Amino acid sequence: MRKVIIDCDPGIDDAFALAHMALDDSVEIVGLCSVHGNSYLKNTTKNLKFAAKQMSLDVPIGLGSADPIIGKAEDTDWHGENGFGGLEAVTDDYFEGEYDYAWDMMYDLVSQAPGEISVVALGPVTNLALTMKKYPDFVELVKDIWIMGGTTLVGNALPNSEYNFYSDPFAAKIVLESSAKCHIIGLNATEQTGMNEEELDGLVDAYAAHFPFLKEMVKHYKHMYDISGYDHYIIHDLAATYAFAQRDAVEFSNPPVDVAVTQGPHYGRLLVDRRPYSDNPQTQYVAEKMDAQKFYDYILQVAH
Numbered sequence: 001m002r003k004v005i006i007d008c009d010p011g012i013d014d015a016f017a018l019a020h021m022a023l024d025d026s027v028e029i030v031g032l033c034s035v036h037g038n039s040y041l042k043n044t045t046k047n048l049k050f051a052a053k054q055m056s057l058d059v060p061i062g063l064g065s066a067d068p069i070i071g072k073a074e075d076t077d078w079h080g081e082n083g084f085g086g087l088e089a090v091t092d093d094y095f096e097g098e099y100d101y102a103w104d105m106m107y108d109l110v111s112q113a114p115g116e117i118s119v120v121a122l123g124p125v126t127n128l129a130l131t132m133k134k135y136p137d138f139v140e141l142v143k144d145i146w147i148m149g150g151t152t153l154v155g156n157a158l159p160n161s162e163y164n165f166y167s168d169p170f171a172a173k174i175v176l177e178s179s180a181k182c183h184i185i186g187l188n189a190t191e192q193t194g195m196n197e198e199e200l201d202g203l204v205d206a207y208a209a210h211f212p213f214l215k216e217m218v219k220h221y222k223h224m225y226d227i228s229g230y231d232h233y234i235i236h237d238l239a240a241t242y243a244f245a246q247r248d249a250v251e252f253s254n255p256p257v258d259v260a261v262t263q264g265p266h267y268g269r270l271l272v273d274r275r276p277y278s279d280n281p282q283t284q285y286v287a288e289k290m291d292a293q294k295f296y297d298y299i300l301q302v303a304h
């Protein structure tokens, strides 16, 4: 079993990714962290606790950062007023095993099992950057990092910038410049897992059979796709957890990467150096190709 900490900003697609990881027998979730992103931290934390309870994930939860490294958090209509498409996530304020802060929790967990724990980050990577700053040896203790973020093609926050990187490009830069082994699963890859309505409904039914709340919240997500000009539906965070679970089914390249942090039209843009004479780094991998059918079959298989 692969041990994993999930660092997320639930978020409708985060909830599906959590459901996938909770049901996947090859994965053991050892910790959860909240972060600003799809909504404000108070909402994403509440939503994470609610999802964890629904999924019987009895693991430590660390409270993450309310704001990016520089600037203030924004939220997005895409996930509704509270991040869960308006679904009221009611849960106890106290959650067993709760940590005060995500960075202390992540460091404690990886220290207890050096080289064994992966981090899957499904929101802005502020928590990871703060962990690396507070505990420099974290990068040697963590097994590897999987990030849903960035794009080598079309963006969603800006024409060329993806929302998670746009929400905290400084954090993304810190993480990608570290010596930790990072897998970047950007929109250019997740978009390849687009589903038609029938496929989406099939996936939702399969997961809602285990966790009924998913069915209610996905209505808002679907609506946003319908009014935004997309002809397919994508659950980005689920594509990222699929890449983690099925590494060999996804094609990665390892070009030098950077993140644009200058204010302006490229803020948060993932920069990929594809010049043939550039040296390939040893620790950063960019997802390039995902097979929609393999993705769909695996995701359904896990839920059945």
Ligand SMILES: [Ca+2]
Pocket (backbone or CB within 6 Å): 008, 009, 010, 011, 013, 014, 037, 038, 122, 123, 237
């Ligand atoms: Ca997310």
